[in-house]
Amino acid sequence: MIKSFASEYIFRRAYSVLQCTRFSTASQPITEPKLQSFRSEENDPLKHTLDHVGQFYRIPEEEKNIFLYGGLPKSFEIQAKTFNETCLMIRRPSVDVINCLKLIDYTKPTVRFVIFGKKGSGKSLCLAHILHYAHKARYLIVHVPWVGNWMRRCKEISSSETREGYIDLNIDAAAWLVHFKSQNEHLLNNPEFQISQDYVWSKRETTPKGSPLSELVDHGVNRLKYASECVVGLAEEIKHLSRSGHCKTLVAIDGFNAFFYPHTRVFKEKKEVVPPNKVTLTEAFLSLTKFDWNNAAIVTTVDEIAIAEQDHKSHLPRYLLRKEGFEHMDPFIPIFVDNYSPKEFTSCMDYYRERKWVRYYPQQNEELALLSVNNPYNLMHLCASL
Amino acid sequence: MAAIRTFVKNCQIINRNCAVLSPLVQKHGMSQYPSYYIEPVHKKEMQEDLIKSGEIQKLAHLPTKAARNDQSSSFRQDDLVNLFINYVMRNGEKVLARGLVEKAFENIKRIQLEKYHKCDDEEKKAKIELAPRVIFHQAVENCKPILALTPIKRGGVRYQVPVPITPKRSQFLSMKWLIEAAKEKDATMRFHYQLALELIDAANNKGRVVKRKQDLHKQCEANRAYAHYRWS
Numbered sequence: 001m002i003k004s005f006a007s008e009y010i011f012r013r014a015y016s017v018l019q020c021t022r023f024s025t026a027s028q029p030i031t032e033p034k035l036q037s038f039r040s041e042e043n044d045p046l047k048h049t050l051d052h053v054g055q056f057y058r059i060p061e062e063e064k065n066i067f068l069y070g071g072l073p074k075s076f077e078i079q080a081k082t083f084n085e086t087c088l089m090i091r092r093p094s095v096d097v098i099n100c101l102k103l104i105d106y107t108k109p110t111v112r113f114v115i116f117g118k119k120g121s122g123k124s125l126c127l128a129h130i131l132h133y134a135h136k137a138r139y140l141i142v143h144v145p146w147v148g149n150w151m152r153r154c155k156e157i158s159s160s161e162t163r164e165g166y167i168d169l170n171i172d173a174a175a176w177l178v179h180f181k182s183q184n185e186h187l188l189n190n191p192e193f194q195i196s197q198d199y200v201w202s203k204r205e206t207t208p209k210g211s212p213l214s215e216l217v218d219h220g221v222n223r224l225k226y227a228s229e230c231v232v233g234l235a236e237e238i239k240h241l242s243r244s245g246h247c248k249t250l251v252a253i254d255g256f257n258a259f260f261y262p263h264t265r266v267f268k269e270k271k272e273v274v275p276p277n278k279v280t281l282t283e284a285f286l287s288l289t290k291f292d293w294n295n296a297a298i299v300t301t302v303d304e305i306a307i308a309e310q311d312h313k314s315h316l317p318r319y320l321l322r323k324e325g326f327e328h329m330d331p332f333i334p335i336f337v338d339n340y341s342p343k344e345f346t347s348c349m350d351y352y353r354e355r356k357w358v359r360y361y362p363q364q365n366e367e368l369a370l371l372s373v374n375n376p377y378n379l380m381h382l383c384a385s386l
Numbered sequence: 387m388a389a390i391r392t393f394v395k396n397c398q399i400i401n402r403n404c405a406v407l408s409p410l411v412q413k414h415g416m417s418q419y420p421s422y423y424i425e426p427v428h429k430k431e432m433q434e435d436l437i438k439s440g441e442i443q444k445l446a447h448l449p450t451k452a453a454r455n456d457q458s459s460s461f462r463q464d465d466l467v468n469l470f471i472n473y474v475m476r477n478g479e480k481v482l483a484r485g486l487v488e489k490a491f492e493n494i495k496r497i498q499l500e501k502y503h504k505c506d507d508e509e510k511k512a513k514i515e516l517a518p519r520v521i522f523h524q525a526v527e528n529c530k531p532i533l534a535l536t537p538i539k540r541g542g543v544r545y546q547v548p549v550p551i552t553p554k555r556s557q558f559l560s561m562k563w564l565i566e567a568a569k570e571k572d573a574t575m576r577f578h579y580q581l582a583l584e585l586i587d588a589a590n591n592k593g594r595v596v597k598r599k600q601d602l603h604k605q606c607e608a609n610r611a612y613a614h615y616r617w618s
Contacts, residue, residue, distance in 0.1 A: 084503045361461040385488035
C-alpha cells in the first residue's frame with residue numbers, strides 16, 4: 001500500500017487501544033450540546049462529594065471576591081473572563097481534602113496536607129476549591145497566593161531594623177495584609193479578635209494589648225516600614241486566637257517549597273543572593289505551618305515552577321521541600337493530583353464546546369487526549385488555537 | 387547556516403539567469419527528489435475519493451515523498467493555514483511563526499466571544515462567527531485582488547497597466563497584505579493581536595487590507611485606458 005497510510009495506521013491502532021478505556025459516548029458525533037452532564041447543580045462546596053467528581057460548578061459572583069488579590073492562576077482568570085463565568089472542576093483530590101477537613105478532630109495538633117503533582121495537573125485550582133469551601137464554612141483564611149511572587153519576583157527590598165541580617169519585603173508584605181483583610185472582612189469585625197500583647201513599633205507608635213486584630217493589619221498596610229513585622233506578629237496572634245478557640249483557621253499556601261529553595265531572586269545591594277531563611281516573611285509562615293497549635297488545618301502545595309528552571313527535576317515532595325522543608329513538614333498527608341481521568345477529560349471537552357471555545361470535529365476527544373497526555377494545562381494550550 | 391543560505395540564494399540566481407542549465411535542473415529547482423515522486427495524500431476523505439474514482443491504481447506503484455513536519459492526517463490540518471504560517475515565518479523560525487498564528491487565532495476567539503456575550507439580540511448573536519479558521523478563510527477571500535498593475539514600457543514611458551492575475555498570485559497577495567498590515571502597529575502592540583484584529587476586520591469587509599485591495603481596483607479602473615498596451 002501507499003507509504004502515506006503509515007500515519008493513518010498508527011492513528012487507527014491508537015484509537016482501537018483507546019476504545020477499550022473510553023466511554024462510548026465520546027466517539028459519537030455531537031450534534032447538540034449534551035444536557036449539561038458536565039455541569040453540577042451543586043454550587044456549594046460544603047455539599048460536594050465524590051459523586052460530583054468530573055463535573056464543573058460555578059463560583060457565584062459574590063464569593064469570587066476571595067480571589068481578588070490572587071489565588072487563581074492568570075491563564076484561568078483570562079479564561080473565566082472569556083467564558084463569562086468562573087467554573088471549577090470538582091476533582092477527587094480536593095473533595096478528599098474537604099472531607100478530611102470536615103472530619104478532623106480540631107482539639108488535636110494541626111494536620112498538614114501537601115498537594116503535589118506534575119506541572120499543569122491542577123494543584124493551584126485544587127487549592128482554590130478548598131479555599132472556597134473554607135470561606136463558605138467560615139474559617140479564618142490565611143492564604144498566600146503564590147510564594148514565587150515573593151522569592152522570585154519581589155517588588156522592593158529593605159534591611160530589617162529589628163532583626164540582624166534579615167531582609168524585609170515591604171510592598172509584598174503590605175499587599176499580603178490587604179489580601180488577608182479582604183478575604184476575612186466578615187470575621188475581622190468580630191470584637192472577640194483581640195491582640196494578646198503590646199507591639200511597640202517605635203517611640204511614638206504602639207499597638208496596645210486588647211486592640212482589635214484589624215488595627216494590627218491596618219498599621220502594617222499604612223506603615224510599609226513595619227509591614228513584615230506586622231505579618232510576623234499577626235501570625236502569632238492568629239495562633240493564639242485559634243488555641244483559645246475564638247476561630248477555626250485554614251492556612252493555604254501555594255508554592256510552599258519556595259520557602260526552602262536557597263537560590264532565590266531576592267538580591268541585596270551587591271547582587272548577593274538572599275536565602276529564604278533570611279527573609280522576615282518566611283518566619284511568619286513557617287511558624288504558621290508548625291503543629292504546635294490546634295483548631296486549624298494547613299493545606300500547602302509544592303510546585304516545580306516555584307523554583308528555578310534548571311532544578312525542575314522532580315515533582316515529588318521530598319525533592320521539592322528539601323531536607324529542611326521535609327523535616328519541618330513531617331508528618332504530613334500527601335495528596336497527589338493526577339492528570340485528567342477519561343471521564344474528567346470528556347467533561348472538560350464538553351465544557352469547552354458548550355462555551356463555544358472549541359468547535360467539534362470527528363475524533364476530536366481521542367486526538368487531543370493523545371496530544372495532551374490528559375494533562376489539563378497542555379489541553380488548555382492545544383484548545384486555544386482550535 | 388548563513389553560509390548555506392547564501393549558497394542557496396546564489397544557486398537560485400544562477401538558475402534564474404542561466405538558460406543554458408539543463409532542463410531537468412530547472413524543472414524542479416531545489417527539490418531533492420527525482421521528478422517522478424508524487425506528493426502524499428493525507429486526508430482520509432481524499433484517499434477514499436481516490437479509491438472510489440480508481441485513481442489509486444495509477445498512484446499505487448509510484449514512490450511517494452516523505453510527509454513534512456507540518457503535515458498530518460488530523461482534521462486540524464489546513465493547507466491554507468500552513469501556507470500562511472510559512473509566509474509569516476522569517477529566518478526559518480517555524481515554531482515562532484506557528485506560535486504567532488495560533489495565538490492570533492486564540493485572540494480572534496476571545497474578541498469574538500466578548501462580542502457574543504455582550505450582544506443581547508439573538509439574531510445578531512447568531513451572525514457572530516466564532517471559529518477562527520472560518521474567519522481566516524473569509525478574510526483571505528475578501529482581500530483577494532482580481533486585477534493588478536504592471537509597468538509596461540511603450541515609447542520610452544512606463545505605464546501602469548491593469549492586468550488579470552492568477553488565483554494563486556491573488557491568494558498570495560491577499561495573505562502578504564494581511565501580514566504587512568499586522569506589522570504596521572504600535573511598538574507596544576503585539577503582532578499576533580494586531581493580526582487577529584486585521585483578520586476580523588477583513589472578514590467583515592472592513593479595515594486596512596480590504597481598503598488596499600479596493601484602492602488597487604480603483605487604480606486599475608482609472609488606468610483602463612492603457613489596458614490595450616498589454617498586446618500593443
